[in-house]
Amino acid sequence: MNQSYKKTRPIPSPDSQNKPNDISPLDSTGIDATLDAFIIEDGEHLRLHGFDVHEDLAHHYSFAEVILLTLCGTPPDEATGIAFAIALIAASPVPIAEAPTHAARIAHVCSADAAGIASLAAIALAEQARWLLDEHKELLLWLTTPSPPPLAPQFQAAQFQPENPSRTTAIRNQVRHLQNALPRPFRQDPIFHQDPTLWAAILTIFVRCGLHSPSQLLTALLTARLTSTIAEAMAGERGQLQSYPANLPQFIYKAPEQS
Amino acid sequence: MTTPTLTLPTSVARAGLHDHKLQGWNVFADLDGEHHYSLLSIYLSGRKLDPQSCTILDKIAQICAVADPRIWPLKVTRLISAYGRYLPAIAAAQVFLPEVNLGPAVIAKTASQFLQIQHTVGASLDAAHIERILTEHLETRTPLLGWGVPARKFDERYRELKTWYQLHGYTDRYFWRLVLEMEPILLHLKQLQPNISALISAILLDLDFSPDQANIVMLSFLQNTFFTNALEGASQQPDFLRKLPAGTTHYRGSSPKLSPRKQSQSRTHPVLS
Numbered sequence: 136m137n138q139s140y141k142k143t144r145p146i147p148s149p150d151s152q153n154k155p156n157d158i159s160p161l162d163s164t165g166i167d168a169t170l171d172a173f174i175i176e177d178g179e180h181l182r183l184h185g186f187d188v189h190e191d192l193a194h195h196y197s198f199a200e201v202i203l204l205t206l207c208g209t210p211p212d213e214a215t216g217i218a219f220a221i222a223l224i225a226a227s228p229v230p231i232a233e234a235p236t237h238a239a240r241i242a243h244v245c246s247a248d249a250a251g252i253a254s255l256a257a258i259a260l261a262e263q264a265r266w267l268l269d270e271h272k273e274l275l276l277w278l279t280t281p282s283p284p285p286l287a288p289q290f291q292a293a294q295f296q297p298e299n300p301s302r303t304t305a306i307r308n309q310v311r312h313l314q315n316a317l318p319r320p321f322r323q324d325p326i327f328h329q330d331p332t333l334w335a336a337i338l339t340i341f342v343r344c345g346l347h348s349p350s351q352l353l354t355a356l357l358t359a360r361l362t363s364t365i366a367e368a369m370a371g372e373r374g375q376l377q378s379y380p381a382n383l384p385q386f387i388y389k390a391p392e393q394s
Numbered sequence: 395m396t397t398p399t400l401t402l403p404t405s406v407a408r409a410g411l412h413d414h415k416l417q418g419w420n421v422f423a424d425l426d427g428e429h430h431y432s433l434l435s436i437y438l439s440g441r442k443l444d445p446q447s448c449t450i451l452d453k454i455a456q457i458c459a460v461a462d463p464r465i466w467p468l469k470v471t472r473l474i475s476a477y478g479r480y481l482p483a484i485a486a487a488q489v490f491l492p493e494v495n496l497g498p499a500v501i502a503k504t505a506s507q508f509l510q511i512q513h514t515v516g517a518s519l520d521a522a523h524i525e526r527i528l529t530e531h532l533e534t535r536t537p538l539l540g541w542g543v544p545a546r547k548f549d550e551r552y553r554e555l556k557t558w559y560q561l562h563g564y565t566d567r568y569f570w571r572l573v574l575e576m577e578p579i580l581l582h583l584k585q586l587q588p589n590i591s592a593l594i595s596a597i598l599l600d601l602d603f604s605p606d607q608a609n610i611v612m613l614s615f616l617q618n619t620f621f622t623n624a625l626e627g628a629s630q631q632p633d634f635l636r637k638l639p640a641g642t643t644h645y646r647g648s649s650p651k652l653s654p655r656k657q658s659q660s661r662t663h664p665v666l667s
Contacts, residue, residue, distance in 0.1 A: 170638070170644070
């Protein structure tokens, strides 16, 4: 044994040496429990909610439809599958100005590997989605209200008038293109008569596709947005710390008063 | 288009050339020899801690040294480190903690509950008043954090810390006294035993940490439990943690069935059609 190790490592007390198998409360915790699966059946046939992934779903359903099936439990009809795919596409871009991609780019600039960047992106997107859904709580309630009142101004494109009319115009254009891409029943949704923001429109389509709980909506957002976040983050030069604007924003240091 | 100048005030820190600023202190000139927990306090609030407070925090850290890999967040550390890297494992295990009633977040919530009780009870700590508040609280069926001990009759960490605290005579502080007042009342009302969160929250409030600061101080106590599990996990990398062997999990979902499109066989893949 190494001499310094002998010097520094304290000898356990005789009492603790005599009780190596002391009973732990964790010994009896979950003793009758099993690790259960409810959606994915593992084995020779991999199944999602009972549907064979390779023999059935891969032949007859798009990726977006399988995402919806995974979240809802039943395969969507064609119109719903198409609407969901379009909503996923609309939700997918996460520009560099947004915190998840910005943060992931910093990881890339710091020479992080792809796994590190993807981990960071997933955390950041989950936080962003949580925040976004929190901001849209009232909209989600509005969508379930029979004969709802007019949509609240914070979910309408007109909120940026008159200060920023070009922003309102841009949002209205995006929403119009989204609406036009949707299959008929979704295109006629009452939300489109309410001058919605893009996020109000996207979340509405998610809800109409059968995603009602915050966890379903958060998962759909994360699924839609992960790839673009990672791709944009990794598009810059790796490991070039000087190429990143450290003073965006400038932090103005002011010592706290108590010290 | 001109680039807008964005600014944010910060009282946390500024990197310098010959010395650095931290919460109003010069790192090299002012913080030499500062105790670990005093430094943590400076990071959080700019406030140095006296040696007695640091001794108390050292004791709590010792009491919190429960690193059994079966403890749920530590199990997460083991699962992720099975892929060979310990830092992602440490991070992953802490990501989900903010909203669970487990780990450091409980300290913030418990501390907030104590502050609410203080707001109602005031400085007097009148036992009858406290009992009334607790009775009303229990009637709402809102969980009373800091109370309840799963899988055993009492929380051994609570007893150890309580005994040590009393031996060292730190017993005149408000939130400590509040916990001691609450203990017999809750035992009488609901057979509820206090757990370590109650005591730690009270002590951290008595040391002038806010609930959010207390949350982070608690996380710092627990860091080593993540470190040791992640390190050992990454060195072991057991195959069976990356994927549990057959027979250890149970599927309880839908039985095998055909999708409507498979049944009709009239459609092909929508992308290919």
